[in-house]
Amino acid sequence: MKNVIQVALIGTGGGYGECLVLNLGNNNWVVVDSCQDPYTKKSLPLEYLIELGVNIANDVKLVICTHWHDDHILGISELLKECKSSDFCMASSTDKEKFLLWVGFDSRKAHNDPVASSSKELSKCIKIIRERKSRLINAVQDRVIFSSDYDGIRSQITTLSPSDYVLQEFDKEISTLLKDYTTSEKIVYNTPNDKCVVIQINVNNQQIILGSDLEVSSDNRKGWLCILDHSTLVERNAKIFKIPHHGSENGHHERVWSEIIGINPIAALTPWSRGKKLPQIKMLRKYLEYTDHLYMTTQPNNNKPKLRDRRLSKAIEKFNSTVTEVKYQRGIICCKYDLSSQGSDWVIELKDGATLIQKDEINKTEKR
């Protein structure tokens, strides 16, 4: 139905990642980030599009990479390859050649690693875009990266971050990193969360904010304060908010809720359970002060040792009893809105492990 718009948050808990599949009407589909099923190694947004019967080659118009943490980028090249009509959007440093050089070095270093890496994915995406002669769109604060106005449906996507300042700092960071390409460690960047792309979507009178993993900084030249204080295109009445950074305290600022997000919005997040578990209960309580419609893609896990051969399990337990498996589960929060129906409201569908968070449940969990 071409007048039904859709925002689907696919999350996996555990640090296996999250991504969003958007239908902006008029067969305009957009995908934000990618993550993989660790068993099949398939891109989850690609699998979802196939499940929905979308004409992937023609109707996906844009793939956006908000930042290159593994949990947001794995499988993105496989997805981009299938989305043959799609452009690609990501943030890069001010000096594009230096950025590509860094991607080249990092993916060469990672070449012999038996596991996937974010720079290998980026490198493949750049190759695909180059071969297809599609557009590689640079994400920067207050840039409209997609717009469509047809048959009564006006849709627009605006990137609200990163700022010019952040990209210039990234440029300096890459200069330093390029000197370190001979070291033995995985190259450690100042967190890519600084350079996250926060996305605002407008379809007719509906507004959606996707917070990626952007955190709050005391410096208002970056992070959420930069959007609040300096963005000229951010609107102030979002109906749907993808809560940033797995609901962490670092990603939370009261001004975001009071100045950008509308009253009683639909709020969704993907938990994190590698090491420190997110979101903490106090943050869930805080979010429930702003909305009655708080959703999580999966429930947090109690992680246990991985099932394997008994002799090996005993040997592992003997040497290190702290080894625990980070379980994989998928959940989808799908929000739909019918533009053709007057007085319509968003309808939420929950699939697999996705759940509505209620105050009673939080109180019960805490007592346990």
Place this chain on the structure above:
Amino acid sequence: MELETIIKDNSLLDIDYYSNHTERSRETKILLDAIYGKIGLLYNDYKDAKIEESNISFENDRIIGETPKFNDVQIPRFKNYISKSQNWICYVLELSHDSFFAKLEDLNNPNTYETAHFDIDEVSKEDLELLKVGAIFYWSVGYANQNGQVIKQSLIRFKRAVEITEYEFDEIADETKEIIKDLNWD
């Protein structure tokens, strides 16, 4: 105590394939490698093993046809080998004064990952300088056989960089210049 091992019902070998015992043909070596190599033996341990005639042939160093069976062949004494192990490639996520926390990618079954805490005491002296957030190390836990003695062991070894050569550096730099020309970067 007898320290020889008998392998039964495996793809192996009984009498000379070639009449010349002193010269091993290339094909013979390939065949021996394909069989003994899989169970972790070194060439010196099996270079004198005998083999029987079979219907196998070779094409571009590949074995064509079914490798011959054998019965109760005694093979040379093992030296050291791993009989069963779990292997991971690990990434240091957090570091404190006496321990570190790592993400473990299972190399035996590369699906879900694991996490674990390690004591710094478990890191060998030569590897300590490599221990930093973001460092990569290999961890192996399992059972080894050293001249017949079964040993349960855990080994941590930090990854050392293979330097990017000057040639690779230039190659990447040249490739970058070509990419920039063609890319429709908006």
